[in-house]
Amino acid sequence: MSVLVTGGAGYIGSHTVRLLRRRGRDVVVLDTLELGHRRAVGDVPLVVGDVADDALVGDTIERYAVDAVVHFAAYKAAGESFEDPGRYFANNVAGTARLLESVHRAGVTRLVLSSTCAVYGTPQHTPVGEDAPIRPESPYGESKALVERMLHWYDTCRGLRSVSLRYFNAAGAAMDGSIGEDWTVTLNLVPLAMKALLGKRPPLQVFGADYPTADGTAVRDYIHVDDLADAHLRALDHLAGGGATTAINVGTGTGSSVRQVLDAAERAAGRPVPAEEAPRRAGDPIALWADNTRARGVLGWVPRHDLDDIVRSAWAWHSATA
Numbered sequence: 252m253s254v255l256v257t258g259g260a261g262y263i264g265s266h267t268v269r270l271l272r273r274r275g276r277d278v279v280v281l282d283t284l285e286l287g288h289r290r291a292v293g294d295v296p297l298v299v300g301d302v303a304d305d306a307l308v309g310d311t312i313e314r315y316a317v318d319a320v321v322h323f324a325a326y327k328a329a330g331e332s333f334e335d336p337g338r339y340f341a342n343n344v345a346g347t348a349r350l351l352e353s354v355h356r357a358g359v360t361r362l363v364l365s366s367t368c369a370v371y372g373t374p375q376h377t378p379v380g381e382d383a384p385i386r387p388e389s390p391y392g393e394s395k396a397l398v399e400r401m402l403h404w405y406d407t408c409r410g411l412r413s414v415s416l417r418y419f420n421a422a423g424a425a426m427d428g429s430i431g432e433d434w435t436v437t438l439n440l441v442p443l444a445m446k447a448l449l450g451k452r453p454p455l456q457v458f459g460a461d462y463p464t465a466d467g468t469a470v471r472d473y474i475h476v477d478d479l480a481d482a483h484l485r486a487l488d489h490l491a492g493g494g495a496t497t498a499i500n501v502g503t504g505t506g507s508s509v510r511q512v513l514d515a516a517e518r519a520a521g522r523p524v525p526a527e528e529a530p531r532r533a534g535d536p537i538a539l540w541a542d543n544t545r546a547r548g549v550l551g552w553v554p555r556h557d558l559d560d561i562v563r564s565a566w567a568w569h570s571a572t573a
């Protein structure tokens with residue numbers, strides 16, 4: 252039996268595919284390659300196509316004897332989703348609706364979803380737990396909240412059990428430097444800091460240096476991509492063991508400020524990140540990190556990598572591939 256990984260040629264998907272293979276699981280990747288890379292999947296079978304293609308998904312499930320799905324395929328840039336919400340709802344919501352029907356018709360009953368802490372918007376309390384109100388503040392966050400609701404109904408009506416993993420800020424690269432994030436398509440802080448360090452972009456803009464935090468910059472929960480990958484394997488095991496549909500935060504439970512990330516980058520590279528202060532951005536929460544009690548309890552998951560591991564691995568990857 253195989254695991255179907257949609258979006259498996261992308262950043263987090265490719266790290267998860269690698270870990271699945273290392274743990275002896277058979278895998279098939281379905282990816283349009285719009286934002287992913289063929290080389291990132293290695294020798295794993297790759298089907299190039301869209302999750303909304305019912306016939307292709309049905310054939311792939313049958314051909315590879317798929318019994319579980321990990322669904323990464325989506326667009327993920329919150330800022331971009333304001334410029335073109337229709338693109339986000341079409342791919343992330345309508346595309347997933349088609350996928351769920353195909354998965355159900357093919358008799359698969361287990362699915363792990365890439366969800367996001369963006370479903371919480373700006374929470375009233377941090378660390379934020381899974382029972383906090385779902386109040387997304389972008390079309391992107393809304394698209395994931397809608398998919399989580401669809402999954403609730405697919406469990407109730409179709410017996411498709413799922414785990415929605417609400418990632419915090421995915422960052423870092425494989426510790427052996429073999430795969431990592433594509434900085435040509437991401438707007439995340441760590442790759443942008445690496446790009447600035449390597450002189451491939453103007454100085455990094457630090458949006459907001461006057462927040463009521465210890466050093467004035469915004470605080471987020473940075474989670475190493477291999478720790479995230481491990482959470483997916485554990486979520487699959489939870490479902491295979493008969494576990495119930497649930498949503499689970501995947502974050503370290505610790506916040507790091509933008510300034511702390513830049514300091515870690517300086518430690519990794521041996522020189523400071525060219526950076527300049529810029530005004531706060533509308534809609535950016537001041538501080539956001541995870542209550543990860545449920546991940547520890549339900550999945551037995553513990554993050555193994557700290558901020559220095561994240562930034563060192565990103566530096567190794569970006570400086571080798573720049």
Ligand SMILES: NC(=O)c1ccc[n+]([C@@H]2O[C@H](COP(=O)([O-])OP(=O)(O)OC[C@H]3O[C@@H](n4cnc5c(N)ncnc54)[C@H](O)[C@@H]3O)[C@@H](O)[C@H]2O)c1
Nearest residue numbers: 258261262263282283285286287301302324325327365421
């Ligand atoms: N990177 C983060 O910090 C972060 C945080 C929270 C949630 N997420 C979620 O995790 C998932 C993966 O994120 P990532 O950082 O690896 O992104 P990514 O863009 O690197 O990977 C997404 C992959 O999905 C593919 N894809 C997109 N639409 C598709 C479709 N309709 N059919 C088939 N393939 C399609 C793309 O080609 C790409 O390879 C996304 O769902 C994203 O919303 C990411």
